[in-house]
Amino acid sequence: MDLANYKKVWKDQPEERNKISSLDIYKMTQSSSTSIVKWIFMIGLVEFIFWFSINYFATKSGTFEPYAKLNLMTFLDYSNYLHYLIVLLFLLLFYRNFSSVSAIDDTKTLMKKILLVRKTVKWYVYYNLIGVVVFSIIINVLIFNTPNYLSVLYDINPSSIDQEQMMTIIIITQIVMIALMLLVLWLFYYLLYGILLKKLNKNYLELTKLSEIEGI
Amino acid sequence: MQNKLEKKFLSDFVKNQNIVHKVCRIYTTNQDQHNDLFQEIAIQVWKNYSKFRGEAKFSTWMYRVALNTAISLYRKSSRSIKTQDFSDVSFKIESVDYDDTKDQQLKALYTGIRVLSDIEKALIFLYLEDKPYKEIAITLGITEVNARVKMNRAKDKLKKSLNP
Numbered sequence: 412m413d414l415a416n417y418k419k420v421w422k423d424q425p426e427e428r429n430k431i432s433s434l435d436i437y438k439m440t441q442s443s444s445t446s447i448v449k450w451i452f453m454i455g456l457v458e459f460i461f462w463f464s465i466n467y468f469a470t471k472s473g474t475f476e477p478y479a480k481l482n483l484m485t486f487l488d489y490s491n492y493l494h495y496l497i498v499l500l501f502l503l504l505f506y507r508n509f510s511s512v513s514a515i516d517d518t519k520t521l522m523k524k525i526l527l528v529r530k531t532v533k534w535y536v537y538y539n540l541i542g543v544v545v546f547s548i549i550i551n552v553l554i555f556n557t558p559n560y561l562s563v564l565y566d567i568n569p570s571s572i573d574q575e576q577m578m579t580i581i582i583i584t585q586i587v588m589i590a591l592m593l594l595v596l597w598l599f600y601y602l603l604y605g606i607l608l609k610k611l612n613k614n615y616l617e618l619t620k621l622s623e624i625e626g627i
Numbered sequence: 628m629q630n631k632l633e634k635k636f637l638s639d640f641v642k643n644q645n646i647v648h649k650v651c652r653i654y655t656t657n658q659d660q661h662n663d664l665f666q667e668i669a670i671q672v673w674k675n676y677s678k679f680r681g682e683a684k685f686s687t688w689m690y691r692v693a694l695n696t697a698i699s700l701y702r703k704s705s706r707s708i709k710t711q712d713f714s715d716v717s718f719k720i721e722s723v724d725y726d727d728t729k730d731q732q733l734k735a736l737y738t739g740i741r742v743l744s745d746i747e748k749a750l751i752f753l754y755l756e757d758k759p760y761k762e763i764a765i766t767l768g769i770t771e772v773n774a775r776v777k778m779n780r781a782k783d784k785l786k787k788s789l790n791p
Contacts, residue, residue, distance in 0.1 A: 412732070414782060417789065420732045421755040427648040431665070433637040436644075439666045440636075440673040446700035514671040514695045515678055515688070518749070519768030522699050607702075610745070614698055617746045618769060 448512050448525055450607060455505055455532040462539045463498060466491075478550070481557055490546070497538065505531045522615040529608060536600065540593060547585060636676045639685045640669065646686060646756075647693050653740050653748050654697040663703075668696045690753070691766050698745045739788040747781035754778060 431439075443449075470491065478487055508528045514521065554560050555578060640647075647668050651661040672692050679688055740751055746767070753763045764774040 412790070414786060414789075417732065417736050418755055418757075420729055420736060422757075423729060424733050426645050431641070431644055433641045436637055436640055436669050437633070439669040442666065442670070444667060444670045444674075444700075445663075445702065446667060446671070446696070447702050448700060450702070513675060513678075514692045514700065515675045516695070517691070517766060517768030518695055518698055518746075521695050521768075525699060610702075611699060614745050617744060618767065 447607065447611065448509070448528065451525070451528050451532070452509050454603065454607075455509075455528070455535075458532055458536060459498070459502060459505070462535070466494065481554060481560070483550070483553060486553075494542070498535075501531065501535045501538070505535070519615075519618055522611060522618070525611060526608070526615065529604065533600075536596070540596070543592075544589060547589065551582065551585070632677065636673055640672060640689075643686050643689055646689055649756075650693040650697050650752065652737060653752055654701070654745070655703070656741065660703055664697060664701050667701050668693045671696045671700065687762070690756070690758070694749045694752070694766065698749060735789060739785050742788055743781060743784060746777070747784065750774070750778050750781045751785055754782070 470487075478484065505528070508524065508531050512521065512524045512528060516524065647665055648661075650668070651664045655661045655664050672689060675692060679685065740748055743751060749767065750763065753766065758766075760771050760774055760778075763778070764771040767774065769777070
């Protein structure tokens with residue numbers, strides 16, 4: 412039997428027996444959506460709060476106290492203002508991208524927009540990760556250029572230890588800590604978004620694949 | 628309690644709910660998932676209903692929202708695995724002109740469609756619903772040429788699973 416005959420079978424199929432009443436449909440529309448976009452939005456918000464609080468509490472908890480001793484507070488204050496401004500811009504971009512997602516777009520545009528919401532969060536995470544690395548490098552350069560930084564920071568008499576060895580230990584410890592943090596975060600994102608967006612990525616690729624080959 | 632827009636939406640949706648049921652049947656494999664997807668489509672149609680200007684037929688507009696929800700927005704819930712699979716459920720109805728052979732053929736057709744990819748399902752569904760290529764291309768956001776190429780591939784795949 413060919414497809415044309417199956418088309419007829421399809422057309423003749425009986426209507427759904429369990430018709431949903433308008434009251435039930437009304438109730439459905441009052442419940443909240445469980446769509447993938449909602450998930451990405453919620454996870455995105457959690458990430459914004461997570462990174463923001465890390466930064467906020469690090470400033471409050473006195474983690475930066477040593478820097479005050481090195482007269483770096485002005486630098487820290489300004490980089491903080493800049494940071495908050497960038498976070499605000501990211502939040503605006505994130506919200507704008509999220510609210511532009513609509514089921515009335517064509518399928519390709521819709522998928523593109525959903526992936527863009529996810530990308531905004533990805534850029535935000537990259538910004539934070541790169542920020543951590545750049546910030547560490549700047550601070551290190553400033554510290555090691557401060558004369559007698561050991562006595563200033565740790566109350567250690569510089570003559571009692573090998574300064575060069577101490578510097579190596581400090582740098583290696585930092586590199587290991589940052590590498591570990593990056594690895595854990597990468598794994599977390601890889602799993603979280605990998606699971607969440609597997610279907611969407613696959614569908615998007617399938618829909619766009621041919622147009623690239625044809626150049627249309 | 629309901630305003631005019633809500634009333635109009637409900638009447639439009641109830642009248643055209645068969646489209647949504649068909650989409651749910653091809654994209655899900657059991658009743659729980661069917662209900663979940665149906666609800667999500669209802670939410671999405673209502674959410675966007677105020678943007679429906681009436682320049683197209685409501686049903687045409689609903690095809691797009693329903694397919695978009697099934698392809699890109701809906702996530703299958705884990706609780707779905709426990710319940711009975713559709714393959715055991717017959718579409719049989721107590722009607723004189725609807726015979727057993729047709730029932731079997733319809734079941735075979737659904738089984739064949741369900742093994743296709745999400746995009747192929749949409750293409751075949753729109754073909755079975757007699758939509759022209761132009762409309763299919765616009766719905767999916769691809770060119771007509773692309774839609775034709777993809778459709779032929781999907782049809783071949785479906786034919787193979789229907790007549791092995």
